[in-house]
Amino acid sequence: MIELPHTTGVDGSDDFFLERLDVFCNQVLRQAVKSFAERERRPLEQVRRSIAVWHCKQLFERTGSGLSASDSTAYISLRHISEQLESLRATASIEAFVLAVNPSNSIDDPNAGFLGGTVAGRQFWREFRHGGEAGAKAFRQSCARASGTAAKALTPSAPVPHPALSTARPTAQSIKSDLYDAMRRSLRSVSGVRSAEMKWTNQERLHAFGVRLLGWPADIPMQNPSILKTSQNAALLDALRCGALHFERINAAVGAPASRVDEDQDISWAYSEIVEEEPLLLQADSQRTHKRPRSDSNHDATQSGRPLHRE
Known part of the structure; x- marks a missing residue:
């Protein structure tokens, strides 16, 4: 120096x-x-x-x-x-x-x-x-x-190879890491929860994030990628990338079928008339309630032998 x-x-x-x-x-x-x-x-x-x-x-x-x-x-x-x-x-x-x-x-x-x-x-x-x-x-x-x-x-002398053109075979570790990362990013994107983590063995716990997982292959057990075989992890990764395996919000999934059930089994006509007649029934009950004390008084007076005097 x-x-x-x-x-x-x-x-x-x-x-x-x-x-x-x-x-x-x-x-x-x-x-x-x-x-x-x-x-x-x-x-x-x-x-x-x-x-x-x-x-x-x-x-x-x-x-x-x-x-x-x-x-x-x-x-x-x-x-x-x-x-x-x-x-x-x-x-x-x-x-x-x-x-x-x-x-x-x-x-x-x-x-x-x-x-x-x-x-x-x-x-x-x-x-x-x-x-x-x-x-x-x-x-x-x-x-x-x-x-x-x-x-x-x-530098143009060392271009980055395109994944589709790369001849190098991905390793088991890279496939597992890519599956972890892709599943985590998809879950957080759909749920909107930035700290959400995949529940591999108990996917029902995904309801806590307001989502559920659809399209899991039937021949692959619901296990952590560290336990699954490399071929199974690769199949899950391919399904996730093509959209066959995806997350879905529960509220959006439940809202649509509910409206169809209501249309097929619409029984509003049966209770609408009851609701319309309910004020009349309540009015009649109210009138009987107001008249009942007077009738009971007349009845008691008649049984006692005393004549009734009307003013």
């Missing part, structure tokens, strides 16, 4: 030196750059950028020897970022570090990583438990795995 060099004096070990350097840059270099720009008849900002690029190249030639062309470009950019972080520390007291790796480089390549930033930031990464060289290698390996997976998925 290449550690980008620090900017001179950023560590603050000689504040007087930094002060004198600042005065020198403001008085001498600035005037020299301005005079050079006027003599060349070019914008001052353009000359400053050209000087910065030249300075980076000089630093790169001293510390980045042996790098490829692509790494050279990356080194120049990272060097600029590191200098910006160090300048940020000097102006705003912000600590930071930058770690960059190239996943395409070998793990043993010393140029596989770049570390830059402030003194405190770099020191933190070196002393970090999983940092330093080991952390940079782990980071590079993680990026390599991620980029390798994406490249493998997008």
Whole structure:
């Protein structure tokens, strides 16, 4: 891992030196750059950028020897970022570090990583438990795995074989796993219960989810796929995929036949008249109930031998 060099004096070990350097840059270099720009008849900002690029190249030639062309470009950019972080520390007291790796480089390549930033930031990464060289290698390996997976998925040289065209015979374990997964997804889709699980040995317990299973082959016992034979699991999986074996909601299944039974055995005409005559019967009973106390009183008075006087 290449550690980008620090900017001179950023560590603050000689504040007087930094002060004198600042005065020198403001008085001498600035005037020299301005005079050079006027003599060349070019914008001052353009000359400053050209000087910065030249300075980076000089630093790169001293510390980045042996790098490829692509790494050279990356080194120049990272060097600029590191200098910006160090300048940020000097102006705003912000600590930071930058770690960059190239996943395409070998793990043993010393140029596989770049570390830059402030003194405190770099020191933190070196002393970090999983940092330093080991952390940079782990980071590079993680990026390599991620980029390798994406490249493998997008490469045209390794197409994914279609299941129908695949010549590999499915194993017993794969058939059993596919049956478990297909049955679970079908049950949860029909029942609407996201945590529903198949009841292999007691399918009546599926009523708790509001569904029932139809089309189970008669020659296959209702057992867990781990107990069934591979041929039986394959038959169940094929039946489930073609729709011969499927789940059905109980309320929907019960609702339709119930209406047909009511149409065939409609006896509403027999009790409709009773319901219509019921108010008349209740009215007659009410009248008899109101008259009964008076008749009983007359009867008692007659039996007692006392004459009845009407007003």
